[in-house]
Amino acid sequence: xxxxxxxxxxxxxxxxxxxxxxxxxxxxxxxxxxxxxxxxxxxxxxxxxxxxxxxxxxxxxxxxxxxxxxxxxxxxxxxxxxxxxxxxxxxxxxxxxxxxxxxxxxxxxxxxxxxxxxxxxxxxxxxxxxxxxxxxxxxxxxxxxxxxxxxxxxxxxxxxxxxxxxxxxxxxxxxxxxxxxxxxxxxxxxxxxxxxxxxxxxxxxxxxxxxxxxxxxxxxxxxxxxxxxxxxxxxxxxxxxxxxxxxxxxxxxxxxxxxxxxxxxxxxxxxxxxxxxxxxxxxxxxxxxxxxxxxxxxxxxxxxxxxxxxxxxxxxxxxxxxxxxxxxxxxxxxxxxxxxxxxxxxxxxxxxxxxxxxxxxxxxxxxxxxxxxxxxxxxxxxxxxxxxxxxxxxxxxxxxxxxxx
Numbered sequence: 001x002x003x004x005x006x007x008x009x010x011x012x013x014x015x016x017x018x019x020x021x022x023x024x025x026x027x028x029x030x031x032x033x034x035x036x037x038x039x040x041x042x043x044x045x046x047x048x049x050x051x052x053x054x055x056x057x058x059x060x061x062x063x064x065x066x067x068x069x070x071x072x073x074x075x076x077x078x079x080x081x082x083x084x085x086x087x088x089x090x091x092x093x094x095x096x097x098x099x100x101x102x103x104x105x106x107x108x109x110x111x112x113x114x115x116x117x118x119x120x121x122x123x124x125x126x127x128x129x130x131x132x133x134x135x136x137x138x139x140x141x142x143x144x145x146x147x148x149x150x151x152x153x154x155x156x157x158x159x160x161x162x163x164x165x166x167x168x169x170x171x172x173x174x175x176x177x178x179x180x181x182x183x184x185x186x187x188x189x190x191x192x193x194x195x196x197x198x199x200x201x202x203x204x205x206x207x208x209x210x211x212x213x214x215x216x217x218x219x220x221x222x223x224x225x226x227x228x229x230x231x232x233x234x235x236x237x238x239x240x241x242x243x244x245x246x247x248x249x250x251x252x253x254x255x256x257x258x259x260x261x262x263x264x265x266x267x268x269x270x271x272x273x274x275x276x277x278x279x280x281x282x283x284x285x286x287x288x289x290x291x292x293x294x295x296x297x298x299x300x301x302x303x304x305x306x307x308x309x310x311x312x313x314x315x316x317x318x319x320x321x322x323x324x325x326x327x328x329x330x331x332x333x334x335x336x337x338x339x340x341x342x343x344x345x346x347x348x349x350x351x352x353x354x355x356x357x358x359x360x361x362x363x364x365x366x367x368x369x370x371x372x373x374x375x376x377x378x379x380x381x382x383x384x385x386x387x388x389x390x391x392x393x394x395x396x397x398x399x400x401x402x403x404x405x
Contacts, residue, residue: 076139273319337386343384
């Protein structure tokens with residue numbers, strides 16, 4: 001079977017006119033013809049009646065005493081409403097469809113309520129329904145534990161549901177429909193001449209997603225990358241193909257076109273605090289004590305620079321006070337700078353290319369932007385700047401690498 005997985009986010013399902021676009025994409029896929037699995041999120045965003053955050057507000061007013069198991073049961077309701085409503089719309093158009101919960105679709109997870117991890121996929125029931133020419137609508141964001149309990153997959157869970165099903169079903173492609181037309185070279189709200197990307201590699205989009213681009217969750221990309229299942233990030237509201245995400249060595253070449261792109265895009269992440277900790281004279285266990293303390297208290301650390309006499313790293317702003325208090329309890333006198341921004345220059349083609357860092361420094365120096373910290377990997381160079389310099393930094397780097405052309 002030629003299987004296609006389509007995933008539709010909350011904004012794609014929130015209004016009657018948006019849902020008409022969804023039906024149009026489903027009809028297009030069936031006409032090719034594909035066997036079709038459709039993964040749905042809860043309809044709308046906070047404040048709209050069936051959004052997950054709106055459902056959570058129903059119980060939050062009663063305090064924080066609801067157990068995690070029951071909380072997952074509530075959080076799974078929005079996707080079920082979306083799935084059944086979409087099924088009714090398809091049936092009215094003569095399109096045979098069946099709704100399955102994540103567990104019924106074969107998504108098996110561990111027992112970690114609220115952030116469950118997929119441990120096995122058994123999509124036999126989906127395959128049976130596809131053989132019957134049914135459109136299978138699956139509630140995203142959820143699975144089933146070994147105790148047959150409903151679990152939710154955490155942030156970006158519907159994206160992960162879609163790519164996990166794509167991998168298990170050996171789908172030809174997974175389409176992630178959202179409210180933007182693919183992946184852009186930078187946030188278009190900051191860079192007016194940001195351009196849509198036709199193709200990116202798994203590594204590039206993973207780095208973009210980890211570093212602030214919110215179009216697709218990195219966990220979903222990692223699942224697709226392991227199975228080598230291509231992803232398309234597309235707009236629900238247009239017929240354009242969007243951005244194809246695949247392994248860089250399998251990207252189809254275009255006649256008479258040479259791909260020689262060092263930098264793919266600029267991403268950013270805000271509201272982080274830089275912490276500097278100096279070693280106590282005569283003590284040589286600074287790194288162990290600092291990072292073990294952070295780990296024991298489940299404080300996520302990033303942007304780590306280590307030398308024999310000091311460590312520098314970042315935490316989220318909302319964790320900063322707790323981190324500083326813990327460090328002082330260990331006898332250190334940490335320094336902190338809050339409200340910083342992490343700006344990332346991402347490109348699979350820049351590994352081993354001299355001069356990329358020089359271009360970054362030049363672009364920011366011209367704008368009188370101070371680099372507080374930097375780090376790099378094969379596909380990404382990160383710089384830490386003060387929060388008020390974030391917009392200027394993104395624009396300067398986007399211009400420096402000619403990403404609007």
